[in-house]
Amino acid sequence: MSISIEYFNDVWHNVNRRTGGILMKIFKNLENGSVVEGLLMDVVPNGYRELKAGEVDAAQEKHVPQVSVEDNKLKVVVGSVEHPMLEAHYITNIWVEYSDGTVDRAGLVPGMKPEYVFDPKGRTGKVTVYEYCNLHGLWKNEIEL
Ligand SMILES: [Fe+2]
Numbered sequence: 001m002s003i004s005i006e007y008f009n010d011v012w013h014n015v016n017r018r019t020g021g022i023l024m025k026i027f028k029n030l031e032n033g034s035v036v037e038g039l040l041m042d043v044v045p046n047g048y049r050e051l052k053a054g055e056v057d058a059a060q061e062k063h064v065p066q067v068s069v070e071d072n073k074l075k076v077v078v079g080s081v082e083h084p085m086l087e088a089h090y091i092t093n094i095w096v097e098y099s100d101g102t103v104d105r106a107g108l109v110p111g112m113k114p115e116y117v118f119d120p121k122g123r124t125g126k127v128t129v130y131e132y133c134n135l136h137g138l139w140k141n142e143i144e145l
Contacts, residue, residue, distance in 0.1 A: 024097050026051045026130060026138055035132050037095055037103060053130065056137035063139040065094065065129045070117075074145075078114040078131045085110050093132045098145075099125030120145055 024037050027048035035051065044050050061081045068075050078091050085091065091114045096104045100123060106116040120127070123145065130140045 058136035
């Protein structure tokens, strides 16, 4: 089966509206290297590859997202040793996937701190946090709210 990224995202958002969300996957564009989140499906959009957390062998301490709760907010820092944020090597995105299937995403750029504070807005349960390094791929961690 073949599917375009536009159709893919349309389906994903429609399903989220109907059901409150389902599990997320993260895909990399094979031409320009950009990454995008999408619906759990048996197909991968045309021109994309599914990323798996930890599939690149690199320093865990610089990549595994560190997650803490402060004042009802979710603070994510990459990682236990701060990850570089240089033009050639940086964290492009951080995603937070809540147990109800909804997802928050933060886009980062070089020069920023490799961290972001998310507002769970009262959501509870398991939270899976992903980050993507342009050189070292996708990494994740989990926390219970
Ligand atoms: Fe990295």
